[in-house]
Amino acid sequence: MNKKSVVIFDFDGTIVDSNQLEHQALLNTIHEYGFEEINDSNLENHFGPTESGILKNILGEDLFPEAWAFFIEDYLRLQEELLVKIPGMDDLLLSLSKKQDLLLLLVTGRSKETADISLDYLGYDKYFGKVYTGSDEGINKDENIEKLLEDFGLEKENIVYVGDTLADIKTMKAIGIDIITVSYSQYDKNNKDQLEEDNPGNVVNSIQELETKLIEITK
Numbered sequence: 001m002n003k004k005s006v007v008i009f010d011f012d013g014t015i016v017d018s019n020q021l022e023h024q025a026l027l028n029t030i031h032e033y034g035f036e037e038i039n040d041s042n043l044e045n046h047f048g049p050t051e052s053g054i055l056k057n058i059l060g061e062d063l064f065p066e067a068w069a070f071f072i073e074d075y076l077r078l079q080e081e082l083l084v085k086i087p088g089m090d091d092l093l094l095s096l097s098k099k100q101d102l103l104l105l106l107v108t109g110r111s112k113e114t115a116d117i118s119l120d121y122l123g124y125d126k127y128f129g130k131v132y133t134g135s136d137e138g139i140n141k142d143e144n145i146e147k148l149l150e151d152f153g154l155e156k157e158n159i160v161y162v163g164d165t166l167a168d169i170k171t172m173k174a175i176g177i178d179i180i181t182v183s184y185s186q187y188d189k190n191n192k193d194q195l196e197e198d199n200p201g202n203v204v205n206s207i208q209e210l211e212t213k214l215i216e217i218t219k
Contacts, residue, residue: 001178001202003219005101006159008148008177009128011108011115013164013185015093017084018118022110025078026051029071033059050111053136075114079121086184088207093127095211102218103152107144107161109134141171160217162210169198180204180213 012018023043030038035058038046046054055071056064096104104127108115112133119125130151132144145161148154161172161179172179181195181203195203204210 001160001217002157004158004160004178004217005219006103006105006152006154007096007214007218008105008107008145008159008161010161010163010168011106011110011118014162014182015089015106015124016086016118016122017185018082019185020084021075021078021082022051022114024082025071025075026054028074029055029067030058032070033063033067035059048109048138049136050109050134051114052111053134053138056136072113072117076117079118083118083121085122086207088211090123092207092211092214093124096214096218097127099218104128105148105152106131107141107148108132109139109141139167139171141168142175145172145175145177160214162214166194166198169195173199178202180210182210184210 009015012022023040026043027038027040038058046057049057051071052068055067059067093104096102106128110133115131115133116125119131130148132148134140149156156176159177161168161177162182163169163172163179164182164185169179169181179199179202181199183192183195183203183205184207192203204213
C-alpha cells in the first residue's frame with residue numbers, strides 16, 4: 001500500500017459502536033406503529049437503506065413523517081446509554097487531525113440526521129473535512145466515493161478507506177480504493193478469517209494496530 005494523503009472512515013463499528021443504539025431506536029419505532037413481526041433477529045434483513053429508508057419500507061409513506069419524528073426523539077433519548085465509544089478513538093482522530101496535509105473524511109450508510117447527532121455528541125464532527133451519508137434507496141458508498149473524488153479533486157491511489165465489513169472490502173476493491181478492515185467492535189459479527197482472506201495483510205484487531213498502520217501509510 002503506497003503513501004496516502006486521505007483517510008476515509010466508516011462510522012458504525014469503525015469509529016464508534018452504535019449498532020445497539022440504532023437497532024433499539026428502530027425497533028421501538030416500528031413496534032410503536034404496530035409492526036410487531038419485525039424483531040432483532042430479522043431487522044437486519046431490511047438494512048441497506050438509511051434509517052429513514054428502512055422506516056419508509058416497513059411502515060409506508062403515510063406513517064413515515066410521524067414515525068421519523070418518533071425515531072429521532074427516541075434515538076436522542078437512548079444515545080447516552082447505548083452509544084459506545086471505542087477506547088482510543090478520540091486520541092487517534094486527534095493525532096491524525098494534527099498531521100500536516102492529511103485529509104480526513106467520513107463515508108457512512110447512516111442517515112444525515114443520526115450521523116450528525118452522534119458525531120456532534122462524540123465531538124468528532126470537527127475532525128472530518130466532509131461527511132457523506134447514506135441513501136433511502138440503498139447502499140451508496142461507491143457513489144459517495146465518486147462524489148468526494150470530484151469534490152476534492154482526489155486520485156484513488158492517494159486514498160485509504162477504513163471500514164469493518166466484508167461488504168466494505170467488496171465495494172472498495174470494486175472501485176479501486178485501498179482498504180484497512182478493523183475487527184475490534186464489540187458487536188462485530190464478521191468472520192475474521194474471511195476478512196483476512198478478502199483483504200490479506202490489511203485487517204487490524206485493535207486501535208493500536210490501526211494507528212500503527214495509518215502512521216506507516218500516511219504522509
